[in-house]
Each structure stands twice: as structure tokens, then as C-alpha cells.
Amino acid sequence: MSEPDDHDDVTAEPISFEAFRRSFYYGDHADMQFKYLARMSDEDAADVIAEVLQTVGEVVDTGDVDRLRQVVTDAQIRGYEPDEPAAPTVEDAPFTPLSTPLVDARLALLSAGGVFVQGDDPMGPDGPTQDQALDLIQEFLRGKATLSEIPADTSVDALTARHPGYDARTAQRDPQTVFPLGHLRALADEGRVRLADTHYAFTGATSQRRLEKQTAPAWAEHMAAREVDAVFLVAT
Amino acid sequence: MCHGSVGLVARALEAAGIATVSVGVRAFLHRFVELQVPRAVITPHPMGRTIGSVDDRVTQRRVVDAGLSLLEGASAPGTFVDLATGQ
Numbered sequence: 402m403s404e405p406d407d408h409d410d411v412t413a414e415p416i417s418f419e420a421f422r423r424s425f426y427y428g429d430h431a432d433m434q435f436k437y438l439a440r441m442s443d444e445d446a447a448d449v450i451a452e453v454l455q456t457v458g459e460v461v462d463t464g465d466v467d468r469l470r471q472v473v474t475d476a477q478i479r480g481y482e483p484d485e486p487a488a489p490t491v492e493d494a495p496f497t498p499l500s501t502p503l504v505d506a507r508l509a510l511l512s513a514g515g516v517f518v519q520g521d522d523p524m525g526p527d528g529p530t531q532d533q534a535l536d537l538i539q540e541f542l543r544g545k546a547t548l549s550e551i552p553a554d555t556s557v558d559a560l561t562a563r564h565p566g567y568d569a570r571t572a573q574r575d576p577q578t579v580f581p582l583g584h585l586r587a588l589a590d591e592g593r594v595r596l597a598d599t600h601y602a603f604t605g606a607t608s609q610r611r612l613e614k615q616t617a618p619a620w621a622e623h624m625a626a627r628e629v630d631a632v633f634l635v636a637t
Numbered sequence: 638m639c640h641g642s643v644g645l646v647a648r649a650l651e652a653a654g655i656a657t658v659s660v661g662v663r664a665f666l667h668r669f670v671e672l673q674v675p676r677a678v679i680t681p682h683p684m685g686r687t688i689g690s691v692d693d694r695v696t697q698r699r700v701v702d703a704g705l706s707l708l709e710g711a712s713a714p715g716t717f718v719d720l721a722t723g724q
Contacts, residue, residue: 433684433685434683434684434685470682470683470690473683474662474663474664474681474682474683477662477664477683477684478663478664480664481664481665481667482667483667483668486671487641487668487671489645490671491648491671491672491673493673494673494675494714494715495648495651495652495675495714496651496675496713496714497650497651497654497655497656497657497675498656498712499656499708499709500656502709503705503708503709506656511646513639513642513643513646514639514685514687542638546642564639566638566639567639567684567685568685569685571685571686571691572685574691574692575691575692577688577689577694577697578685578686578687578688578689578690578691578697579685579686579687579688580688581688581697581700581701584688584694584697584698584701585701587698588701588702588705593705594705603642605638605639605640605641605642605643606638606639606642607642609638609641609642609645612642612645612646613645613649617645617646617648617649617650618649618652618653620646620649620650621646621649621650621652621653621655622653624650624653624655625653625654625655629655630655630656631655631656631657631658631708632647632650632655632656632657632658633657633658633660633701633704633705633708634643634646634647634657634658634659634660635643635659635660635687635688636639636640636642636643636644636659636660636661636662636665636669636687637639637684637685637687
């Protein structure tokens with residue numbers, strides 16, 4: 402079997418390994434599951450790619466997807482090792498004890514996973530798709546977060562998600578990966594918890610300073626006014 | 638980023654008298670620590686599947702149960718439960 406020899410193709414632009422690994426961060430190979438390759442050293446990124454590919458080869462034979470999931474997760478942990486604390490930093494630790502038994506407390510779900518009810522897009526009826534959102538990452542990071550309200554009786558199948566910071570196609574396939582409303586409803590039916598009438602989501606890729614100074618305190622005031630006693634938060 | 642956002646929202650809620658539990662993945666545990674998140678469950682999942690994999694109802698339910706238990710049981714800020722280690 403003969404194959405064309407790409408090395409003889411003088412018209413092809415060469416790509417360095419550094420440029421390749423950086424392209425996973427909102428570049429030509431934008432991939433929210435592997436964007437951290439951009440912040441790794443060449444050597445560490447090469448190790449991750451080789452290990453993932455080798456594991457893919459094994460899983461094709463064994464079907465052991467858990468093994469692949471573990472390799473991907475461990476690589477993310479290495480990829481996101483902090484260089485230094487991110488801003489903003491804090492010096493205190495506010496804490497409110499749960500004042501009543503859970504079964505009597507009004508509990509709301511609040512996810513940063515960009516979940517919303519289909520047909521109620523927080524960015525309007527012509528809001529961007531997941532792919533389009535990736536191109537808008539800088540706008541999201543400068544912008545103000547919008548709180549989507551999701552009624553407690555909303556079918557999980559009626560939910561969707563969009564987010565420029567993680568691969569929201571996962572949440573589109575199963576919203577409960579980041580917004581476990583169905584599980585909380587089941588627990589309410591079992592008498593374990595009492596749910597608020599409204600639950601919430603926003604897109605966590607947003608201006609941190611504005612969130613800290615303006616948006617989050619306003620949301621807290623809004624929920625306190627609705628007599629929410631406890632909130633179950635999900636990060637993505 | 639999202640773990641930072643959740644940490645900031647959790648802090649605002651607690652300051653307003655609302656108890657919170659935050660669920661996040663191991664890769665961003667450091668952000669919860671930096672923001673002194675009051676109560677947190679850390680799951681051993683890849684980012685974007687914080688509660689569990691697609692259609693893995695058993696794992697998802699286990700994570701939700703762990704969150705509710707922590708909400709009830711924590712008596713001081715900075716109470717973290719790591720579901721990978723059980724610590």
C-alpha cells in the first residue's frame with residue numbers, strides 16, 4: 402500500500418508542537434476538554450497526548466471506558482495545577498449554618514453550567530450555539546452573568562446548555578451531569594428535601610470582579626427575598 | 638473559572654444568611670480552597686461532568702446525596718468531602 406509522502410509537500414505550512422498544543426485553547430483545534438494543553442510544557446503536553454492515544458487504542462479492544470475517563474481526568478488535574486492564586490482573593494469565610502432540618506428548608510439548585518429551558522435562552526431567541534459561544538469567550542469574560550430561572554417542575558428533557566468554558570455538549574446530552582434537578586425532585590418525593598419553586602443557572606465564564614461586587618450579592622438578595630434557606634451549587 | 642464563580646456566589650449567599658453546598662471537580666479544588674468555600678463536595682470526574690457521567694443515574698444520585706448530607710452535617714466553614722478518597 403503506497404501513501405503520498407507529505408514530507409515532499411512544500412506547500413504545506415509546518416506547525417510547531419507548541420503551536421499545536423496552544424491551538425486547543427480557542428484555536429484551530431479548540432477543545433474544551435483539552436484546552437489546558439496550551440498551558441503545559443511541550444514535554445508534559447506530549448506525554449498527555451501520547452497517553453490518551455495509547456489508552457484509546459486499549460479501550461477500542463477492552464471497552465473499558467472508565468480507564469479512559471480516569472486518564473483524561475488525571476491529565477486535567479495535572480493540566481490545571483495552579484501557578485499562583487487567581488483573583489480575586491479573600492480573607493474571610495462567611496458561613497451560615499442550616500437553620501432548619503433539610504426537609505423543612507427551602508432548597509434551590511444553582512448551576513454555573515449555562516443551563517436554560519429550551520425556548521428561554523438568556524441571550525435571546527437568536528442566542529449563539531455552543532460552537533459560536535467559543536468564539537465569544539472574551540465577551541463572556543468581560544460581561545455580566547445572567548441568571549436563568551428554571552421552574553421546579555421543568556422536565557429535564559426540556560433543558561439545554563451553552564457555555565464557552567467547558568464542553569456543554571455533555572450537558573445537552575444529559576443536563577443532570579451539571580444540573581441534577583430530577584434527582585432533587587425524586588428526593589423531594591421521598592420526603593428528604595423541600596424544593597424551592599424556582600431553580601437557577603448561569604454561565605460561570607464571566608467577569609469575576611463584577612460577579613463578586615455586584616451580581617452575586619444581587620442574586621443572594623433575590624433568593625433571600627424568596628425565602629430560600631439553602632442552595633445546592635454546581636461548578637463546571 | 639466556573640469554580641471561582643461558584644465560590645464567589647456561595648460566599649455571597651452565605652453572607653446573606655443562606656446555607657450552601659458547592660460541588661466541583663478535583664482539577665479545580667484549589668479554587669474552592671482559595672475562596673474558602675464554606676462546604677464543598679469534590680467529585681473524581683472530568684470537568685463538565687461534575688455530578689456524574691451522561692445517564693449515570695447511580696453516581697449522580699450518590700453525589701447529590703453527599704451534597705445534602707454535607708449541607709446538614711457541616712458545623713464550620715471549609716468543610717470539604719472528597720468522594721475519590723472518602724475524606
